Each structure stands twice: as C-alpha cells, then as structure tokens.
Amino acid sequence: MERVPEILVIDDEAVVRDTLEALLGGSYTLHLAKDGAEGMALAMELRPDLILLDAMMPRLDGFEVCARLRAAPETAEMPIIMITSLDDRESRLRAFDGLELKTRCQSITRLNRYRRLVDQRGRIDKLLEDLNLSYEKTLEGWTKALDLRDKETEGHTRRVVELSLDFAHTIGLEAASIEDLQTGALLHDIGKLGVPDAILLKPGRLTDEEWVTMRLHPVYAYEWLSPIGHLSTAVEVPYGHHEKWDGSGYPRGLAGTGINLLARMFALVDVWDALRSDRPYRKPLSESETIEHIRSGSGTHFDPELAEAFIAMQEKNTV
Numbered sequence: 001m002e003r004v005p006e007i008l009v010i011d012d013e014a015v016v017r018d019t020l021e022a023l024l025g026g027s028y029t030l031h032l033a034k035d036g037a038e039g040m041a042l043a044m045e046l047r048p049d050l051i052l053l054d055a056m057m058p059r060l061d062g063f064e065v066c067a068r069l070r071a072a073p074e075t076a077e078m079p080i081i082m083i084t085s086l087d088d089r090e091s092r093l094r095a096f097d098g099l100e101l102k103t104r105c106q107s108i109t110r111l112n113r114y115r116r117l118v119d120q121r122g123r124i125d126k127l128l129e130d131l132n133l134s135y136e137k138t139l140e141g142w143t144k145a146l147d148l149r150d151k152e153t154e155g156h157t158r159r160v161v162e163l164s165l166d167f168a169h170t171i172g173l174e175a176a177s178i179e180d181l182q183t184g185a186l187l188h189d190i191g192k193l194g195v196p197d198a199i200l201l202k203p204g205r206l207t208d209e210e211w212v213t214m215r216l217h218p219v220y221a222y223e224w225l226s227p228i229g230h231l232s233t234a235v236e237v238p239y240g241h242h243e244k245w246d247g248s249g250y251p252r253g254l255a256g257t258g259i260n261l262l263a264r265m266f267a268l269v270d271v272w273d274a275l276r277s278d279r280p281y282r283k284p285l286s287e288s289e290t291i292e293h294i295r296s297g298s299g300t301h302f303d304p305e306l307a308e309a310f311i312a313m314q315e316k317n318t319v
Contacts, residue, residue, distance in 0.1 A: 004029050005109040006046060010039030010065065011054040011083070020052060020083075023101060028109070036060030040068060043075050049109045051080045055216070066223065077227040079108045081194060082220060104193060108224060156273055161185045163269045170313045171265075171306075177233075181262045184237025187225065188266060191217030191238060215250045218242055236260035241267050246300045257303075264303040268294060268310045271301075287318050 009020050010033045017032045024030055031046055033039035036057055043051060051069070055062035062082055069075040081104065164185040168178045192200055195217055199210045206214060221238035225231045240254065240263030247255030275285045275293060285293065291311055298307040 005049040006031065007105065007109075008033065008039065008042055008046060008048040008051045010036060010042075010051065010057075010062070012057045013054070016054070016083075020101075024105060027102065028105065036062070036065040040065055043069055043078065044072070047074070048078065050105060051078055052083050052105075053080050055082045079111070079227055080223045081105075081108070082216060082223065083194075111228065156277065157186060157189065160188065160266070160269050160273050163273065164266060167265055167269060167310060167313060171309050173265075177262065180234040181237065181265065183231065183234035184262055185266055185269070187221065187231075187234070188238045188241055188270065189217070189221075190224065191219065191221035194220035215242070218251050233262070237262050237266045239263070241270055243267070244301045245303055248300075259303075264306055265310075268302055268306060271297075272310075272314070287314065291315065 004027075006029045007024060008031045009017055011017050011020070012035055014034070017034070021030050021032065031042055031048065033042050037060055039051070039053070040060075042048075053062045053065060057065075066080055066082070069078060069080070161182060164181050165178065168181050173181065195214055199206065199213055202210070218239050218241070222235055225235040225238070228235075237260075240252075240260050243249035243252065243254045243259045243263060244267075245256060245259070245264075247253055271294065272290055275290045276287070278284050291314060294302060294307055294311060298304045
C-alpha cells in the first residue's frame, strides 16, 4: 500500500488551519501547528513531505522559521510553501484557490518522494535517468500551468529560454552553465504559482501590501526548487533575476558580482522580452528603444560588461 504523504501546516490562525485541513485532509495526512515554535518541533519530529508555512506570525514569523529549518541538517531539504504574506484574515482566506493549492502540493510531494527514493536506493544509473525525466516533465508542467494561468505573458518562457541560449553561446559560457541557465530560464517565474490570482492577475496597479506578496515569488521558487540537488545552480536564476547591480533589487538586495552570473545574464534577457512584448496597458518598444533602455540601466540595473555584450549581440542580430 502506497504511503500517504504528510503535510505540516504552521499557521497562527485557527480558521486558516481548519480551511487547509478541509481542502487537503482527504488526500494527505495533515499535522497542524499553531505557531512557529510548535511547527519547528513537529518538523523535527515528523520529517513531513511538505510544510505549508504562514509568513506573518507573531513572535517567530515564517521567514525566521524557514531560515532555522534550512540551517538544521535534519530539515534542510524539506519542501516549504509560504502560503501567504497577507495579514488580514479575510484577504488570506480569499487568496486560497483549492484546486491550485492541491495541484502544487501534489507536484511537490511527488518530487519529494522521487528524491527520497534516490536517497534510499543509491545512485543507480537507470533510476536516476527515470527520475530526472520525471523531474523535467513535472517542471515543464509547472511552467505550462503558469502560462495557462497568466495569459498576458503566454509564450514569454519559451522566448526567454531561446534568447538565453543565444546569449550564453555568444559569450562562450561553458556547457554545464548553459544547461543550468536553460533550466533556470524555464523556471524563472515558477514562484508566481504561489501568488494569489487576485494579485497576479489584477488589471490595475498593485498596492504596497500586494507588492510585498508579489516580490516573494523568487523566494517561493527557491524554497520549492532548492531541495532538488541537480537544480542547486539553476535555482539561482529564478531566485536572483530581480536583483540589480546597484543593490536596489529584491528579494535579497544583492549587488555587483554578489549576484549569481546566470541571474545577471537572465535579468537582461527577461527585461528585453518584457519590453519587446505587447501588453494591454502598453505597446511593445522598438528594438532601438529597448537597446537604449538597457544601455541606460547599465551599471545600475544590469552588469555593465554583460549589458555591453548583450547589446552588441542584439545589434548584430538586427543588421
């Protein structure tokens, strides 16, 4: 009989815990913790397949809990989903999409089960081949799910993967790094699956509070993907592509060469495609306008050497 995956819910709101139990209890064994300290203790004891963690809790908040779990060898590889950063109960309950949450939980617990199989059975070549294929198909499925969810950016992922490969070959990136960049580009927006529809698909401007939630999507990507060993380098692309050369980006405020090289490269690719694409609220910029925008951001938003190489590549392609 197949083992039922275990999920640990850490949330200080009883109504939220009850809602998650109603949504997921039929498919998973759920364990409920009412605060960060209790949740950490249960995580150490139970070693669950997945943790649903509230970001905004009194005393020991979700970010601190996550940091402590990552620092402990026993819990360092546990998948974690930050379920929300909204501190208004009504808003938080509205943010839950039952089908979406179940889909994410199913994908992550399946990935975790594959990872545990590898740990238990050793590095058997055929098993690794099958598991890697399963990983790739699951990750591709996540990306397709995001494209279907956000029609406004449909096709963006395919285009940035292709442009990333062009850029990598142009600057002579080594083969292993090219593979990591390709995977990272494929997954660069995967964290947006953790952003509620009310925010991600909002037609108007986001509020300051909504931006706080939106800017968590690189963190979500890191938390979901970092436990997967062979993505340890590729994950730096979704985690770091909103960092800026001058340190004004997010989520970590990194600067200069403290930002991973692949993330610095992809930042140029991502902005290029965004500006060159049609949006309901604006027309696409021309190639010359986009080049000028990137040139103006060299040394502030972008790595100046990479920006120069990227502009040279694009100017050559337009001749």
